[in-house]
Amino acid sequence: MDNVNQISVSITYGHPRKLTLINIFVEKNTIVREAIEKSGILNLFPEINLECAGIGVFSKIVELSTPLHHRDRIEIYCPLIIDPRQARRNRASKS
Template sequence: MKIEVAYAKPGEQVLLALDVLEGSTAEQAIRQSGILERFPEIDLEQAKIGIYSKPCKLDQPVKSGDRLEIYRPLIADPKEARRNRAAKKGEAG
């Protein structure tokens, strides 16, 4: 069955199409895609993954047409970043 594996980092986005066996898990699909060799910084034990933006676990079976996404860790807390931007606007205004 056909699925896609997606990964993005600043300046580079990759979307790999591949065929996997029926019943394959997310982890099996990621490993089969070769993306871990292309991006050795991906640590599957730590990385968050999802299917079409919905979080899933490595043992989640994939279905035909799924887009499996590997997420990078956040470098800043979104709430804190928003507070900082708001504070800077307040100082400028």
């Protein structure tokens, strides 16, 4: 780490065709929204809508205003294409 006032965080996005992981340094007291914006992931995936997307830190859903800690992993969740229960029903009906 370059500076004692910085922390390391990672941002992941599970796009259906590709998992993306970006590691960045941010200032202490940075919130989730700021880290996502700083990472540049919104430029790579313009379909991400932070107001609608599920956002988590280590699989726990959080608000965009959640403060981050050193080595946190921010996860941006893709919207489901189909309900998992319906997908199971569809597979079972084909059998």
